[in-house]
Amino acid sequence: MTIYGYARVSTDGQTLDTQRVKFTEAGEEKIFAEKESGAKTDRKALQDALKTLRPGVGVNG
Template identity: 50%
Template sequence: MAVYGYARVSTDGQSLTAQIAELKSAKCEKVFQEKISGAQSDRKQLSRLIAALAKGD
């Protein structure tokens, strides 16, 4: 079983650093991250994360 994480912020002025640190401390093996507005439905990294999931992840 793998543990994956997803970090997202809405603007370039925001930082992913705190989210990534929390996910890594939660033992996430792979963290998918992106800077994209929450209003956008096309989140490529979220789609990659979902595609990477296997049974039990």
């Protein structure tokens, strides 16, 4: 079973590094990550993650 993760930070002063390390330690095989405001509704990495989780649908086909 593939394990997916979604990481997001919202400000320039924040980094994704800690989240990526934790996901990798947990065995995540695919991490979707982005720097976007939580108020923003158009978050590409989140949409890609959700598409990947839908049966029969994925970002690669």
